[in-house]
Amino acid sequence: MARGGGSLLRFSATQRAAHWANAALFAALVVTAIPLYFGSLFGVVLARHVVEEVHLWCGLALPVPLGVSLLGPWGAPMRADLARVSRWTHEEVEWLRRLGRRALRADKFNPGQKLNAVVVGAASLVLLATGAMLQWFSPFPVAWRSGATDVHDLFAFAITLVVVAHVVMALTHPAALSAMVRGRVSEAWARRRAPAWAEELGLDGPAPATEPADPEPVASG
């Protein structure tokens, strides 16, 4: 599958579709969250309940792209990447502990990218769960509703910062961004940025095989 000139498949079409669907939902959630949260600053342009409905449905749809890309016959690349993001080598742990000031033969994803994926995934689930508690609040004691409100707000702020950083990294690392748009990276890029992955694909040898793709979190190269 590797095209001439030596490029590698980093993200399958399914993964890319899932990523951008997820990004679109996230953007819609942030945009609708602003007037809901800062109502006093922005006044009310649209009917609040319309904004609320959009926010609610986008929130409920949030797990769909990841879920669909993970399950089913097309899900192998995503599942493989998920395993990759979950299990770290000691070297990676040490690298992150020293905030990158240490040599690392990076895997398909570096520890920063892995952490980004995990944090975004966990925060999304937390936001979904607490958001559902706010929408269907009656089974829960009022103290829990208050807690869910605060947790929802706090995680939303935190995740927005993480995603802003993710976008900045993507924009400053065009090759990484291009991999999420077109799916492929050059062999040279892989050797430089993800040597352990390159080696895994037999890049030191002759021609590269194709690797199942994955969701790339932060494009911190």
Next chain:
Amino acid sequence: MAGEGDGGSGRDERVPVGRRVFLSLGALATLGVVLGSRLQSAARGALGTGLGGLLPFGDRFRLYSITGGYPAVAPAAYRLEVSGLVERPVTLTLADLEAMPATRLVRTFQCVTGWSVPEVEWEGVALSAILERVGVRPGAVAVSFDSYDRADTESLTLDQARLPDVIVAYRMLGAPVTREHGGPVRLYVAPMFGYKSLKWLSAIRVVDRVEPGFWERNGYPVNGWLDGSTGPTDPREGLV
């Protein structure tokens, strides 16, 4: 989360860092939900009200409007129509309300969905005083409220309407009730969740049955007591 998929062959032993971070965040969030209001009070106590107000959560009003706007009613043009099963229907101006004996309350404003604002100051006329002024006729059972937004409605039983901490408020947060908070005059039903405190109050109608309001028709309890009970009678009775 951590699948045992092919993370590559021939790897050394690996640490499930991703799974740990994932589960830790989940546990933290769960703890936050369960301890939520207590953590918030603790944070507020530790930081003081000034700094506490800077926290990106808690202690703030979320402004609701079911119509997509805030009705604009000039204080001088404000009229409150009191009608229905009453002896002496009346239309009150803001000055009329201000001339009546004032009730002041300082309470936590609690939304049914969880957010709250502590120690909000309120000032207005006890609804019971207005009902007394117009004279409730026999056969009256409940009170219905209309809003200048022409959409929101609310209701209380006559007994609820006569509670001393149910007021027609013209001051809030130490100032005249602002437009976005439902000014110039709104209802404040202190013993119940915020949705009962109808904004931009335009009319009070004494009626012969409880007419569920806008939020109640959308699934909220007709009787939204702060302790979560939903019966018609004040759960605080007998405790005082």
